[in-house]
Amino acid sequence: MPVRSAHVAADAEALRDDGIEFMSHLSSLGARCAIPTTTNPRSVDFERAAEVGQRPIWTERERGIVDAFDRMGARRCDSCINYQTVDNPVYGEHLAWGDTGTVIYANSVAGARSNFEAGPAAVAASITGRVPRYGFHLPEHRRATVRVEVKDRPSQRSDWGALGCLIGRRVNDYWKVPALVGDGLRPSADDLKQLGAAMASYGSVGMFHLVGVTPEARTEAEAFGGIEPVERFVVNPGDIAGVYGGFQADVEKPDLVVFSAPQLSLAELAELASLFDGNTVSPVTRVYVTTSAMVKAEAERLGYARSIEKSGARLLTGVCFYLMAPHELAETFGYRTLVTDSAKLANIIAGYGFDPVFRPTSVCVEAAVTGRIPW
């Protein structure tokens, strides 16, 4: 079936030399994007890779990938928040997006229709303008199957990530669609972004409904489409706090404090700028913040970037932290304990041998400034 746009996750950390050859070969054969095609973050911020301490090979590899996508005519935004910036999904349209966070947002919040199209499959969709008709393109797969009664109350953005973690762990199946039901759940776009990214990361969930908020769930009856849930569970008061409590470091010192995964929106950078403003990052820790080129430009114009950088934190563009060959950074610099307000990053980074500590944004900033994880 035809799709309007493709979003391709193809970073050097995933592709390595074999995948880079594959992409170069395709583009040299004359493969071209037949539909608007955006790209997910890279492994390096080309201007700051040396400062971060990444080996030059990663910049070389990324140049090979970037060249291939430029030849193909992709809109190379190098961003996992395309839906907040360069390609806003529209209700009912069909897409071929990769990066699970982009897909769950498009499906759930916008009501657009996409499966998790892995890198090579999204490339194929970009070239052909088509995908197989299956999964979330079909109405019957979009109905809720799991009823989640949310009795706990998320009160800050990272709480939504924690909620996504709880639901993802429990549902843990691409083919199940949870519907969240609860009084007074009024998330912002960034809250929904954290909720979805965490659910997709912890449970490979591709779509959710939030009754009264998301477009295919104006009512609970609409979300379930007249079919009984196959599973029900409750998120009780205290469960969100329990998610933070599940991440405990055996040392107090944060080697790294990272705000990333997904890249930060302008609103998230504004909040971070006000928290860091007038503070200085402790000499015992390093702080990385990632965003897209488009958001960075606005953050510079509005002074947010300056407040963040002045503290000693580093604002990186076109990357996401877990793509930055973090296992090599850990080896080079002895990084182990990583504090983050991203539930998604806390999940993924453990695979690279880090000890993650997931905390609310303000606590992460406190850890960065004092050089001590407060709790």
Added chain:
Amino acid sequence: MNTRSRDPDLVLTGQPGYGPRAEGRALVSQHGFSARYDLNRERGVFSRKEHDLFGESVVGVILIAPVSKGGIATSWMLREMASRGVAPLGIILHSTNPVIVQGAILAGVPIMQGLLPPAHQVVRTGDWVRMDPQQGTVGLWR
């Protein structure tokens, strides 16, 4: 073990999968699987400390798990690992997402899903398994 000399101890059946027949020693997890979330891909070894296969190698085994996890990257990674000879011989999951299926096909690694009885519940690490994706069957010898 010479599996041709006798019938399998158990045959699991389900829908057809993808890829050629494969056989080898089983490595069984009760957790999920993602190449990016769980593996040191240089060596093909589980690097996630809380994973039940932490320290185990996927090289030259049939990897069995209940479910595929997380992100998009496994699609590129299986092919890259296969190019260096450190991919599993085959993958059997109870429930898959599109990422691991697309990745396994691109890598030429046979993949099957949804067998009964569920493979991760009846196969033990060290069992010899033969997967036949075209037929939708898996033979098990122990």
